[in-house]
Structure formats: C-alpha cells, structure tokens
Amino acid sequence: MPRYIDIHSGFVDATAEQLQASHQSRLSIEGDEGVHIERAWLDPECGKVFCLSTAPSKEAVMRVHERAGQTTAEVYEVPIEAQ
Amino acid sequence: MPRYIDIHSGFVDATAEQLQASHQSRLSIEGDEGVHIERAWLDPECGKVFCLSTAPSKEAVMRVHERAGQTTAEVYEVPIEAQ
Helix, strand or coil: CCEEEEEECCCCCCCHHHHHHHHHHHHHHHHHHCCEEEEEEEECCCCEEEEEEECCCHHHHHHHHHHCCCCCCCEEECCEEEC | CCEEEEEECCCCCCCHHHHHHHHHHHHHHHHHHCCEEEEEEEECCCCEEEEEEECCCHHHHHHHHHHCCCCCCCEEECCEEEC
C-alpha cells in the first residue's frame, strides 16, 4: 500500500489533547477509505500538522482529512524511505 | 530531546540508493551536532525529502543538512505527537 505524508494547517497553540481528538476523528472514518494514519506530529508554533499514512491513493488521504474538517491539498506520495 | 521534521528539495527522480547515500552522508556527521535523523521519506515526483529527527535545536538540524550539502530553512519543531 502506498505511503503518504500530508501537511495541514490551523492548529496554532493546539494542545496534545486537541491533536489527539483531531487524530481520533480521522481514525474513526479512515477505514471507510482504506486509509491508515500511522502517526501525526504537530508544530504548535506555526500550527502545521504532518501525518504519515498508508492509503490506496492521494485522493483517499484528502477525503479522510476533508471529512474530518481538515481539508488539505498538500499530500505527498513517499514510496522511498531511508533509516 | 526535541523532535523535528524538516523538508528539503532537489531530489526529483532520485532512487532508493540515492536517498540512502544522502541519508548516510548525514548520519556520518549528525553525531557532531547531537542530532539523530530517525527516518527520511522521499517523494521522487516533486523531489522533496522529509526527515524526522531528534536534535538539541532547529539550528543543529539545519547545520547537519548544510554540511551534507542539503541546505534547508524549512525545519519544524514537533513536540506533540498522536498515534
């Protein structure tokens, strides 16, 4: 399954609880789209959230975010990884 | 130790081997700066690389990239994570 990183905004000064609630809202619908968001990281200073997910397509990642009220057009397919 | 995500560009059509070589060039110097880059993901279509690291500061992440010839100003501190 392809892997994606997406970036969405609007979380300036959000707390860990708020990020978790937002993540939970995506988790509750992601199965409908065959998406799994593995991890999400927040920079509360600029309000950006970075999600790492696996999904059938970029559009599926976008739909999950849109349905959770976190619309983003910034989704990158990242098929190559180094560790 | 604070966690960071950085984004740098210039890797359009790069291969897994090229990403690994680039990652290795950072790994060989990161210790000097107290940085550890855990994972790096590449979108070969747009050429962006996303690194997840722990480091003493944003500037230390920038210095490791600069010394490896991968200068970036786009470094985000991500103290909050959801899974």
